[in-house]
Amino acid sequence: MNPRRKKRLLITSSLILGLSLAMGLTLFALQQNIDLFYTPNEILKGKNETGVKPEIGQRLRVGGMVLTGSVKRDPDSLKVSFDLVDNKAGQVTVFFDGILPDLFREGQGIVAQGTLKSINSIEAFEVLAKHDEEYMPPEVADAVKGMPTLTTEP
Amino acid sequence: MAFTSFSDFLAMGGYSFYVWLAYGVSLLSVITLISHSVLTRKKIFKQVAQRLQREKRIKAANNREHNL
Amino acid sequence: MLKWLHPYAKAEHSYALAGKLMPWFLILTIPSFLVGIVWGLAFAPADYQQGDSFRIIYIHVPAAMMAMAAYSTMAIAAFVGLVWQVRLAEMAVAATAPIGAVYTFIALFTGAAWGKPMWGAWWVWDARLTSELILLFVYMGIIALYNAFSDKVLAGRAASILTLVGVINLPIIHFSVVWWNTLHQGATITKFEQPSIATEMLIPLLMMIFSFATFLGFMILYRFRNELLQREQHRAWVVKLVQAKQRG
Numbered sequence: 001m002n003p004r005r006k007k008r009l010l011i012t013s014s015l016i017l018g019l020s021l022a023m024g025l026t027l028f029a030l031q032q033n034i035d036l037f038y039t040p041n042e043i044l045k046g047k048n049e050t051g052v053k054p055e056i057g058q059r060l061r062v063g064g065m066v067l068t069g070s071v072k073r074d075p076d077s078l079k080v081s082f083d084l085v086d087n088k089a090g091q092v093t094v095f096f097d098g099i100l101p102d103l104f105r106e107g108q109g110i111v112a113q114g115t116l117k118s119i120n121s122i123e124a125f126e127v128l129a130k131h132d133e134e135y136m137p138p139e140v141a142d143a144v145k146g147m148p149t150l151t152t153e154p
Numbered sequence: 155m156a157f158t159s160f161s162d163f164l165a166m167g168g169y170s171f172y173v174w175l176a177y178g179v180s181l182l183s184v185i186t187l188i189s190h191s192v193l194t195r196k197k198i199f200k201q202v203a204q205r206l207q208r209e210k211r212i213k214a215a216n217n218r219e220h221n222l
Numbered sequence: 223m224l225k226w227l228h229p230y231a232k233a234e235h236s237y238a239l240a241g242k243l244m245p246w247f248l249i250l251t252i253p254s255f256l257v258g259i260v261w262g263l264a265f266a267p268a269d270y271q272q273g274d275s276f277r278i279i280y281i282h283v284p285a286a287m288m289a290m291a292a293y294s295t296m297a298i299a300a301f302v303g304l305v306w307q308v309r310l311a312e313m314a315v316a317a318t319a320p321i322g323a324v325y326t327f328i329a330l331f332t333g334a335a336w337g338k339p340m341w342g343a344w345w346v347w348d349a350r351l352t353s354e355l356i357l358l359f360v361y362m363g364i365i366a367l368y369n370a371f372s373d374k375v376l377a378g379r380a381a382s383i384l385t386l387v388g389v390i391n392l393p394i395i396h397f398s399v400v401w402w403n404t405l406h407q408g409a410t411i412t413k414f415e416q417p418s419i420a421t422e423m424l425i426p427l428l429m430m431i432f433s434f435a436t437f438l439g440f441m442i443l444y445r446f447r448n449e450l451l452q453r454e455q456h457r458a459w460v461v462k463l464v465q466a467k468q469r470g
Contacts, residue, residue, distance in 0.1 A: 036346070100342070102339055
């Protein structure tokens with residue numbers, strides 16, 4: 001390789017390296033802001049990394065699993081409330097008045113956006129369903145998980 | 155076959171709007187990409203052909219001047 | 223290494239070689255596309271949770287994967303072009319960018335049309351969706367930058383530098399679902415364990431990925447030939463080509 005080429009290679013490589021480093025540091029600094037949501041445990045005990053707890057009245061998103069048997073619907077309106085849990089024994093209640101997505105059901109992962117009303121309850125104005133990366137036919141799902149498919153809530 | 159009839163297939167289990175919207179827009183984008191590529195090629199050929207024509211005319215004009 | 227090759231002959235040879243390869247890519251694309259799309263839309267079983275809306279996967283995932291593959295190709299070409307000053311490599315960068323942009327657009331659009339019924343929103347500012355949107359902007363930036371210069375040698379160099387700068391976005395897109403809490407689910411087939419998708423759903427998906435890949439190859443060659451013709455339009459070989467076409 002001639003010296004000119006070597007120089008170009010050096011310049012190009014250091015340009016890429018420097019930019020990746022800058023980007024990496026920026027992302028590291030922004031880490032918690034990029035997170036889409038708090039888990040229920042994080043709302044109660046503070047963020048895992050920083051221990052920052054959300055304040056009452058703060059706008060936030062919470063993501064967790066809908067606790068089976070916790071969905072309560074108002075018979076006269078669209079009002080609904082349910083509990084969200086995570087794998088760390090956190091539990092918060094979400095109140096929502098609106099149309100739930102098709103994938104919403106008990107045991108499903110969801111992300112709700114709203115304001116923190118008390119330490120462990122959220123008034124949501126948007127509820128989004130989060131699904132997993134598994135795709136299979138209903139019969140297989142029955143066999144694998146032993147659970148009824150497409151249970152519609154009462 | 156996952157569907158029992160053609161209308162069943164079109165209905166996509168109630169998600170027809172979203173499924174066909176996704177497939178339709180994707181097809182349209184790919185068609186746009188293909189036609190843009192083909193048209194660019196044609197344009198270049200036309201450009202070069204026109205230039206050659208022009209050069210030929212200029213050459214012919216020059217020759218006529220010489221002959222006068 | 224290619225010093226002994228006459229620089230003009232090099233372009234002409236590349237044009238001919240690309241022309242010879244093109245039909246092979248097309249032959250691979252069409253059957254895999256037809257079988258994959260019919261299988262995916264009509265024969266694959268519906269998903270246990272998402273029903274038939276999951277069939278959007280057959281364009282969403284191939285488009286998203288190949289949008290990133292196109293970018294990797296461009297990045298390698300840009301690197302080679304900048305370091306060894308290979309003009310043909312810089313032309314390949316310019317040829318690939320619009321295809322990558324279209325694939326990225328398809329991935330974003332089909333994602334939105336899938337997210338609305340399943341998640342409940344067309345768009346969410348989570349890390350995966352945002353980084354994919356940035357990929358589209360980077361693609362558009364490269365195209366705009368390349369077209370902004372009338373001097374195509376300078377344009378190729380500028381576009382190549384921007385391509386290399388944008389490379390950092392690729393690992394961010396891929397690992398965004400691992401590093402942060404996102405609404406988008408994790409990887410289905412590009413993880414190290416067994417893919418978490420039933421075989422009769424996976425096979426058409428792999429076929430679609432294959433057809434998107436070969437179509438990408440075909441389009442790169444086609445547009446690469448356009449770039450060559452455009453830049454070398456004053457050379458004798460292009461003139462000969464045009465004259466031959468006029469006569470034929």
